[in-house]
Each structure stands twice: as structure tokens, then as C-alpha cells.
Amino acid sequence: MSTPYYVSPEQIWEDKKVFVDRGIEQAKEVIVLAYRDGLLMVAENPRRTLFKISEIYDRIALASTGRVSEYEALRVAGIREAEVKGYTYYREDVTGKWLTNIYSQHISAIAQGWDVKPLEIELLVCEVNGSPNTHSQIYKISFDGTYEERNQFAIIGGRAEAITEILNETYKEELELKDALQLAAKTFESIESKEAEPYQITPETIEVSCLDSTIGRRKFRRFSVDEIAEIYNHAS
Amino acid sequence: MLKPHDYATTDFLQILKSRCPEHVSDWNQLNGLQQDYPRNFLEGTTVLALVFDEGVIIAGDRQATEGYQVGERRIQKVFKIDRYTAIAVAGVAGPCFETAKLFQVQVEFYEKVEGTPLSLEGQANYLSSLVRANLSLVMQGLIVLPIFAGYDLKQQKGRIFKYDVLGGRYEEDAYYSIGSGGKDARSTLKKLFRTEMSQQAALKSIVEALWDAADEDIATGGPDLIRKIFPTLTVITKDGISDVPDETVAELFHELVTRLEHG
DSSP: OOOOOOOOHHHHHHHHHHHHHHHHHHSOOEEEEEETTEEEEEEEOOOSSSOSEEEEETTEEEEEEEOHHHHHHHHHHHHHHHHHHHHHSOGGGOOHHHHHHHHHHHHHHHHHOSSSOOOOEEEEEEEESOOSSOSEEEEEEOTTSOEEEESSEEEESTTHHHHHHHHHHHOOTTOOHHHHHHHHHHHHHHHHOOSSSOOOOOGGGEEEEEEETTSSSOOEEEOOHHHHHHHHHHHO | OOOGGGTTOOOHHHHHHHHOGGGSOOGGGGGGSOTTSOOOOEEEOOEEEEEETTEEEEEEOOOEEETTEEEESSOOOEEEEETTEEEEEEEEHHHHHHHHHHHHHHHHHHHHHHSSOOOHHHHHHHHHHHHHTTHHHHHTTOOEEEEEEEEETTTTEEEEEEEOTTOOEEEESSEEEESTTHHHHHHHHHHHOOTTOOHHHHHHHHHHHHHHHHHHOTTSOOOBTTTTBOOEEEEEETTEEEEOOHHHHHHHHHHHHHHHHTO
């Protein structure tokens, strides 16, 4: 009888992390910024039907990056769970923290499975008007299910750290929508530009949505290319 | 826990049935009850819809009865479904509200999962199945019937659908009204309806129809001037859906009463 190979738990975890990091490195970034009226979500995404940012429930949206098939399934599951909870109790009882926990449990269960590959995704659960203490929350969920709360801005995707460094310098609170969009676009431009060829963001190359806490029950708004162009022109 | 095989469905009722069946009413339980069981359930009556040149108006009175008593004076029978559709429900209040709530959640659920709104026809068809789900209630003499109205962005006009208790779906091209005062309201609308009528004319006709229904039918509530309760009037056009403010409805009733008094 042969002895099974011993692999230390640390090694197993390290291997998974390396595997996921390699996938996420390729993933396009999504920037979520708190602005005056709520949260602005911007992704570099020229596609017009495959979105990275979506509505989940009245005050909650999801931004995701990585493998489309994997986060798409989680998006639909999130809507379903939220609708069931809201139908059972009350619409306001559906919160970002609750949804984040559901995602976290699910993602970590998969990451800990010995016979399945971890999900190569990162998620941002975005919420406005969730708590009397803050006007918006962002929960960043990693491949292993760990999550953290952010209140000003959060980034997912391959170059999240580099973008965070830029925004640490440039982000201001209480920005207007147009200025927040301009800031996100500028950030994408600066990270994409190489010395020889400056990179230009146009309304066709980005996906923009927001959670506007000032509008009716459904706070989520997805901007069309024309609307993005209009906000953009106002800013410059 | 999340299961991948449920990801595909866009039918919220199916999800609810599999996840928490206790939240889906099983009206078959009623079949064991004696026919003479006291059945003074809260019931809502007259609702109506009328097409005008820029869209459609859907409306209802605010009263619900319990047998020969007034059960509720401020009940809402008109429910917004999405940006361009609404339903008004007549019949036993409990199941009416459940049907409306379920329908609204379903339409929004579909829109979010698919990323595009459910078409007007799609909504009208889905409502058929919700009406049919209440069939065992009907067998007990407890009726739940909706009118569905919406603005069709493709055809650029207001549309009205009526239903029968077996889930049959029929389109009306001008107006319709159901509930105990429905026939009276319908007679008034029949006389006042004009093709391509203005929104103002349509609002006036609806107020008159509701007045006539309340005049003839004891279960239909008229405007309550003391408690300041007025029927719900909801207007749907290409610009979306909005309620007519109470002050405007009050003004319309005031004009009507003045006209009736002075001939």
C-alpha cells in the first residue's frame, strides 16, 4: 500500500491563492466611489449587454470581476435570495451586510472544497441608505470569502492596488456625479497609459451605473452611452 | 445555500414554492370548509381603466366591505407594477393583495435577472397564470379578478387587459371596469368615451363613472369629504406612471357635484 502524499494546509491554501491571483491579474477593474448622492460604479467595459455592474435589490448593487460565468451565477442567486427575503419580511430588511454574508459563505465553502477549484472572482456589494451612521457602504469580497467594509471607495480587479494608490491621493468626499465620473475615468486613463501612447477613455469604452440615494425605491441607475457622454461633457 | 440548478429560472413563484412553500397560499385547504361557513371576508370592489390619447388611466375606489359593513375606508386597489404598467384588483382583499404583490415582485425579478424589462404582453400572460392559481378560491365563491393596464412602448398607446376567473385573458381597446359597481361604471364610461380623448376628459369621465358606481352600488365608496379620502387615479404614459394628487381628484369631484346640482 502506498502512502498518500502529505501536503500541508498552508501549501494547499497558498496554491489556491496563486491559482486565483493568476486569474484575477487578467481581470478588468471596477471602481466604486462614494459621491454626494450615493455610490458611482465605473468599469472599463465596451460590451453593451454583458455587464460587470448590476442591480440586486432596491438599495443594493453588485460589481464583479473575473470569470463571467462564475459571477453571473452569483448575481442571479443574490437577486433571488434578496427577493425571497424581501417578500417574506419587508423590503428594507434586505441589507448589504446580509447579502455579503451569503456570498461570503458560499464563496468560502467553494474555496475550501478539496475537489473543486476556487472561484476566480472578486465582488463588491454596494449599498446606500443602509445605516444611520453612513450614507453608503461597500463590501469587498475576495476569492476565499473574506470581506471588508469600505466607505469612500473600493476597487476590484488585477490592478486594484495601483488604482487604490492613485485614489488615495486624488479622492475627495462629496464630489458631484460628473466630477466623480471624471475622477474614475482619469484614474483608468493614468493606469492604462504608457509613456509613448496616452490612453483615452470614451463613453463607449466604459460601463457606468450609480446608486442614487435621492431617487425613489429603486436606487440603481444604469447610464446609456448617450447619458455617459452628457455627464462627461458637463465635466470638461 | 445557493444551488446552481435554480439559476436558470426567472419564475419567482417557482422559487418561492421550492424555498419557502409556507409563504405561498394553498387555497385547496378551503375545500374542506362547509359552504355555510361564515364568509364575511374583506372585499374590495370597483376598479376601472380607460384609454386616452397619450396612454391609459387605471383607477379604483378606496372602500372594502365585510358583508354589509364597511370593513376598510382607505384600502388601495391599484398597484404599480413597473414604470409602464399597473393592476387594479377586485374581490377578496387578502388574495387580491397577495396576487398584486407576487405579480409586482415577479416582473421586477425578471427585469433584474434578464437585464431587460418583461414585455407588456409577457406581463399580461403571466398575470393569467396567477389568476388561474386562485381557481380553488373561485370554487368557494371567493373571486379575485384584476384589470391590467399599461403603456405599450412599441405600439405607442395605452392598453387594457381583463381576465376571467379561469385565467382567460382578453384585451379591451377603450375601457373596462369590474367589481360590484363595475357595471354601473361601465355604463357611464360607455357614454362618455371618445376615441383620442384628452387626459383631462378621461379623468373627468373616470370620476363620473366612480361617482355613478358609488351612487348605485352600496359596496362602492364615493369621495369621503370628511376624512379626505379620494379614489386612486393612476396615469400611465410614455413618460412613466404617476398618481393623480388627491387635491386634483377632490377638485374633479367638486366640479362634478357642482354640475350635477345645477343640471
